[in-house]
Amino acid sequence: MERQDVIEAIRASGESTLENAKAKALAEYDQLFNVSLNIAVTGVTGSGKSTFVNVFRGLSRNDEGAAPTGNKETTMKTTMYEHPGMPNVKIWDLPGIGGKHFKAETYLKDVNFDIYDFFIILSSTRFREHDIMLAKEIKKMKKNFYFVRSKIDQDINAEQDKKTFDEQKVLSEIRQDCKENLKEVGNPSIFLISSKKIEKYDFELLGNTLKKELPTHKRSALLQAWPVCSDKSLEEKIEFYKGMIWAAAFASAGIAVVPVPLLSLVCDAGIVLSFFVRCYYAFGLDDRSLSRLSKKVKIPLKNYLSKSKIASAIRDKTLTRIQVSAAVGAVAAAEYALSLVPVVGSIAAAGLSFTTTVYILREGLNELANIAREIRVVAGLNAIVSGMGKTEPKCKQLSTKKTCIF
Structure with a gap:
């Protein structure tokens, strides 16, 4: 009987077999970066x-x-x-x-x-x-x-x-x-x-x-x-990366037909990290893009990055493979808790499933997307989020974390 993570991976790819799903994932992931x-x-x-x-x-x-x-x-x-x-x-x-x-x-x-x-x-x-x-x-x-x-x-x-x-x-x-x-x-x-x-x-x-x-x-x-010119263009980028999550998760999780303990279900933290860094630049969250926008609208915007642990860590160059591995390892054992703080020792890879890797990537993407949306609101550039009838998500404070409800 096939493992559940294998079934999920094949379903996400739209293919009928694991081998075809792997080939498609690697091709799309290569296209994303190379x-x-x-x-x-x-x-x-x-x-x-x-x-x-x-x-x-x-x-x-x-x-x-x-x-x-x-x-x-x-x-x-x-x-x-x-x-x-x-x-x-x-x-x-x-x-x-x-x-x-x-x-x-x-x-x-x-x-x-x-x-x-x-x-x-x-x-x-x-x-x-x-x-x-x-x-x-x-x-x-x-x-x-x-x-x-x-x-x-x-x-x-x-x-x-x-x-x-x-x-x-x-x-x-x-x-x-x-x-x-x-x-x-x-x-x-x-x-x-x-x-x-x-x-x-x-x-x-x-x-x-x-x-x-x-x-x-x-x-x-x-x-x-291409630079973010409008809310619609930002949402297009977000949707693109959402569509790439399955391929990145497949490449990261390294699913094998025959499971080998601690090897067949490993997370390549470098792939997860690279995915988040791509989103960070594509959404215009890097220092130079924010400085340029701040100068244009005459509002300091860099401090808003502190609301996103992932964005802050990328900016400060403190987000490492070790930290990503530690974070996904925590998710494998419990609910999402991306602390991104220095850890003692080194975890080269964390055993987890395709489904869990998808969860990590989705949550991280949403965090970066929401901070990019908020910055546009603060900068006075926010209007209609997309041309599909969606309006700006309503954000409310839940305990210490700001959450946007769609």
């Missing part, structure tokens, strides 16, 4: 390329490792930047086409065209002849490109003092002007963005379009790395 995504960002000097790169990575221009910004030509060579929390996602800041160092005729060859999954062509004014030429060449190579009109907030600010000011009319006129300017390329979509105000304009629409048009196996990488 599928590469390479994004190319190009445009003339002053178009806002470097700022876009920094915002995508959750950084301000003064943060360590940020792309240099300025009105002078700061991108003199192709520069790769890893996403801080998702090293499999890389964004490439390319020199502007047509400069003295990068001639239009040889641009794609000079910037190693083949390595990129798609191109974002940025302009803060009108798109130029070189931008159009580049788009045509990319089209010939059968890769996707996206025209992004940046610094829209500056255009809006410049028009606000007019008596006849109408923001939607201004946006419509800018979009139409761009389309007229790009007739040679066909009828491309134009995305109007402000890297300083990602909650407004087309920043989220751009991300959704990119996800939709990427190959299926690449979409999860972009979903995890």
